[in-house]
Amino acid sequence: MHLAYPAVLSALLFSTGLYGVLARRNAILVLMSVELMLNAVNLNLVAFDVWLSRTARDTLHSGQALTLFTIAIAAAEIGIGLAIVLAVHRNRGTADIDRLRDTAEPGDDDPDDDSDDSDGSESARSEPAEKAEATA
Secondary structure, eight states, X not given: OOTHHHHXXXXXXXXXXXXXXXXXXXXXXXXXXXXXXXXXXXXXXXXHHHHHHTTOSSOOOHHHHHHHHHHHHHHHHHHHXXXXXXXXXXXXXXXXXXXXXXXXXXXXXXXXXOOOOSSOHHHHXXXXXXXXXXXX
């Protein structure tokens, strides 16, 4: 088999994953697109390893070994990423990336805050209590 076939397939998979990362709003779909990009890289590594090992029979298959490391790192990345997405979804109620862009606490250095509190101590005391009741 020619090297062009897996290289073109890898380029198509990577492009699809890149489009998914740039265009999607759901965090889980973005994580799936990142995994698609990693799989495209893995396909490329294995294809080039097989292509280069045809010339020398006694070679270390470093492309395939690197692919195993990439798969292990991707598994850890998806586990941690899903845990973060689930934790954010429990706290905020959504996994929409546009709505999660502002992760600062409400009232912390908010330039649009037009409250007329003279010292702000009452609102500062009530926000942690409201947040504790919302998370309980």
